[in-house]
Amino acid sequence: MKKNIPFLLALTVILACSPRKNGFVNRKYQGFTTQYNVLFNGKEALKSELTNREKSYKDNFYAPYIKLLTYEEQASASTMDNLGFTPNTEGVPPSDFFRDDAPDNSSGNTGNTAGALQVAEIKALKAIEKHSMLFNGKEKNKQIFDAYILLAKARLFQGKNLEALDAINTLKKNFPKDKRLNLAKIYEAYAYGKMGDFYQSDESFRDLKKEKLKKSDKKLLSVFYSEMLLESGKKEDAISELEDAYKFNKNKKLRSRIAFLRGQILASLGENEKARESFVTAYKNARNFEFEVKSQIEIAKTFNGKDDEYEGAKKYLENISKKGTYASRKNEFYYALGLMANKAGKKDEAQDYFKKSVKEKISDSQIRGLAYYEIGKKHFEENDYLSAGVYYDSAYAAMNYPPAKENLKSLTENIKQVSKNYYLIKKNDSILKLAKMSNDERIAYFTKHIETIKAKEAKDEMAKKKAEKNKNNKFETTDFALLNGTNNTSSFMDFSGGSKTFYFANQSTVSKGNSDFKQIWGNRALTDNWRTSTKQNSIEDLKNEALGINSAPNPRRFEPDFYIEKIPTKTEELAVLKKDRDTATLGIGRMYENFFSNTPLATKTLYDLVDSNTDEETELQALYQIFSMNYEKNPSATERAKQLILQKYPYTSYAEFVKNPKKAEFTSSDTEVLNQYAEAYKLFEEGKYEDSKKLIDEALQKYPKDVLIPKFTLLQAFNTGKTAGKEIMILQLEQLMLNYPKTSEGVKAKQMLEYLKSDLKVEQFDANGNPINPQVQAPTATQPQNNIPAKPMQKDNRIKSLQEMQQEDDPQPLRPVEPKKDK
CATH class of the missing domain: 1.25.40.10 (Tetratricopeptide repeat domain)
Known part of the structure; x- marks a missing residue:
């Protein structure tokens, strides 16, 4: 070894002095140092980012479409060119494929994300700068190809699509005949899609499909291409491409996601039978408990009540909801059963399942909200907007998917406006009715009302005493245990009836706390600054406010005179009440049409107002509303309104309108x-x-x-x-x-x-042709035709x-x- 050391040192010095010469040894040396020094660190930085994303990834099943790839697929890959690349869409314009406006934690730890991606980008650039061997426009260091791919990925993850394309174009220029070039072209087509250039992306993907691709490239292309097609709105083509993706990819988790996404697209196109088959495939391939449950719900959503056997499907879901861990998701399975019952035309049975769903322990807040929504929807379809509003309030509070929540928000606000008018009408009608009664009739009426109050308070008092008795029994049991030296290991004593259960699990305590809270604060929404907020947040609040109901009992509530004294007696006061009632009725009639497009109910409400001897101004407005919302859709309903306007108010713009209402469109003249x-x-x-x-x-x-x-x-x-x-x-x-x-x-x-x-200057004349002083007699809309100026x-x-x-x-x-x- 000692003999070889001088030779190795000399070789190292020679290579160090001329590292960029186009020689075999130099190429191998630069490739080795690129792969196991700078490039290795860059890949590790990108891999750590993908690992963080995978750990925090959570599917959003309430968006129109799930994301096809998870970050786990990328993080588990041995090389960076395998399947699973899912770019960070932060800062990138949203597309149809990613229409999930709900908060998404899929980007991982945001504090480290930018740093990791920037490190990967910097390392890739450093590898290119220090180890590139570019001779005559061709790169001799094969590892630089991986550096450019890493650079493109790091930039795509940061939303730098144009810069990523620049890296890929440079790669194509420097590696014109590399066997891995198709991989770069796949990412190039994908980047075009993310930039919104769907035409160029589609052309690139089509050209690639004509090439002879490696198996790994086919997997990647089929997934990316189907995603781009969906983004561009070509749903039918996306379905076809997803079928290829399912065929090329053997990983069961990815297959499950492909089948689930395909089912969502088919369902959006109304092809429920095919969608259901796709969701069944997704369920069979699922490797995630949450994915299994949601697949079952989607299967129920696409149930065809006409052809499928409802009883068999119902029995299957009921049985599966009782097995093992599925039992913890009963509320979701009951919701799915309700959807199936609706499709089968069993509306009452569907409502029973939805009500069971909201009574079960909650496992998914959005499902709880959707179940409340379905209950309210039935009341809404029956024109019972007040009952619908109560359930819609609950649905709005439970939902956590922002788009669905936002859509429901305007509906609940509209119903609250209707409810406010409704209870104002009810209150004023009651007062006007009482004002017409004799004193004896009033005493009899309020005596009966007082009896109802006494019965209710007696029932509440009995329930309160029962709760207090149960509470005292628990105290005595606890004291006995203390005296005997038992159950003294806990520092926080339990009064809920069990030796090891949490104190606040006591339902009677919770009920009493809720009652006390409502007595002091009323119904409050779970929002910031709830204590200082004066906003009424429920239908019950509006009802109590309009009817003058106070939560604090009055000592004189059992005396008939207590109520009789509040009844107005002056003509002016009664006139104001009637005016307010009529105005509220006019408003509620308009709301039925504007908010809910319920023209028949709006027409009936306004005709009832006309028949109630209201004032001329309100009557004219009601008649005009009836005519304007019916003259195109239902002309027969407008005839009475038209004739009344022409007879009573002939010299108004409304009369001109009913004679010749505006037309929606014109044709050319001949x-x-x-x-x-x-x-x-x-x-x-x-x-x-x-x-x-x-x-x-x-x-x-x-x-x-x-x-x-x-x-x-x-x-x-x-x-x-x-x-x-x-x-x-x-x-x-x-x-x-x-x-x-x-x-x-x-x-x-x-x-x-x-x-x-x-x-x-309006001039009026009497029957004899003499001018009438406008200060003495003001002209009205109902004056006969002979009052029109004849001179x-x-x-x-x-x-x-x-x-x-x-x-x-x-x-x-x-x-x-x-x-x-x-x-």
Whole structure:
């Protein structure tokens, strides 16, 4: 050995002096030092990051699609070019494939993530800089290929997709004929997909599929390609590619995930039968208890009640929910059974299962929320919005998947608004009803009410005494144990009935605590600053607030006079109550339509309001709402409302609206319509206003969707101004502006209204033609037609001629113009 030492030292010095020469020995030396020095450290840094991610990874089964690969697949790989690469999407625009807005811990320890990825990137760059042997544009150190792959991965994990592509392009340039080049091209296509360039990504993947690939490359390509196809919205192609991925990959855990994702896509396309088969495959290959349970739930979701045997499927799920560890997930299996019962048309049975689900011990908060939601959904479909709101409140509190929670939030808020109006109506109706009663009737009514209160309080008191007695018995048992020197090893004494159970497991204590808390604070949401929050957070709160129910009992609550004294007696007070009730009813009718699209219930509510002898303003608004939400979908329901508006309020913009409601779209004009408009305009110029009006009315009825309808309407307003007066013309212009705001006629109507209203002075005349002082008798909307001015307008109120208006605004606003051929 001593003889060889000088030779080895000399060889080392020679190699150190010329490490970059293109020689066999130099290539081997640089490759060795690259692999086992700098590059090794970079790979270890990336591997540690993947290991951290794998440990904290948790599937989000409530997103539209699960992530196909887990970080465990990468961390267990012996080399960095195996399956399982899943880039960190932080900072990258979300795609359809990763539409899981729920908090996701899959990125591991965020404090070390950036550091580990940066170390891997730096090590890769250092390996390239120090050990590259680039001669004539070709890299002679084969290990530099791995350095570029590591560099690309480290950058992709950080969301640096463009920089990753730069590394891959350099690799392709320096290794033009390397046998591993297809691996780089796979990551290149994948990076294009993450940048949103789906066309280029698809082209690259298609070209690669034509190449003769290694088995490992086929595995990687099939997984990445199916993911990209799903991101780009090509669900059918993604399904086909996932089938190839399932065939190429023999790992059962990955196969289970592929089958599960395929089932989710098929279910989104409505192919429940195929989806169910795919979920069954996912269940059979599952290597995770959570994955098994969720696969069973997805199988239930895709149950076909028409073809499948419901009883057999139900028996299977009921049996499996009782076996071993599955028993701890009964609430989830009951939820799945409820979904199956719904599909089979057994609505009542489904509700029983959902109620069982919420009573079981919770294992998944989102499932608990979904079960509450299904219960509330049934009440919602039956138009019982108040009961639905109670369950939706519970669902909202239980859910932990943000998108589902956010979707439910607006619905619960809408129901709370409806509930607030509902209980206000109920309270005011009760007061108005009591106000009409005689004193004896009131005494009888409240005596019965007091008896109900006494019975309830007696029942509550009995339950309280029973709880106190049980509590005292537990104290005595504990004292006896202490006196005998037993059970003295615990520093915290248990009063719950068991020698080794937790104190707060005592249900009676918990119930009493809840009762005391509600008595002091009321129902509060589990949110920050709950103590100072004044926000009502439940339907029960709204009910108690509207009905004036106080949790603290009043000493006079058993005296009828205590309630009778609160009943208002003044006419003004009763009028205010009725006005508030009618306004709330009008509001709740609008809410049924705007919030829930329940037009029949909204129509019935508003017609009931009209029949309750409400004031004119509220009645007119109710009739208008009935007409506007029904005239297109259900014209027969609007007939009564239309006639009432025309009879009671003929000189309002609402009357103009029901005569000619705005149309959703127009069609082009033909020669006949153009000729009719020209004729109507000619009659107007000749002063034959009634003839012009008659011709326009015919056109409005015959061509309701013609493009010239706004012009006809504007010309009709001018005719009205000449015959009926300025005030009626203003109403028609207002309606024109409301119906066709974006047309040139609608804009002109708005400009004319600004001018006409600036000097408007309404004059009223009595039956004898004498002017009425507006300060003595204000005009109302229901005055008969003979109160409309029969005398000519005063000079300051006269209608300007059409020619004058044309000169001020547009030289020829009403001339018939043939529409463009492309319209």
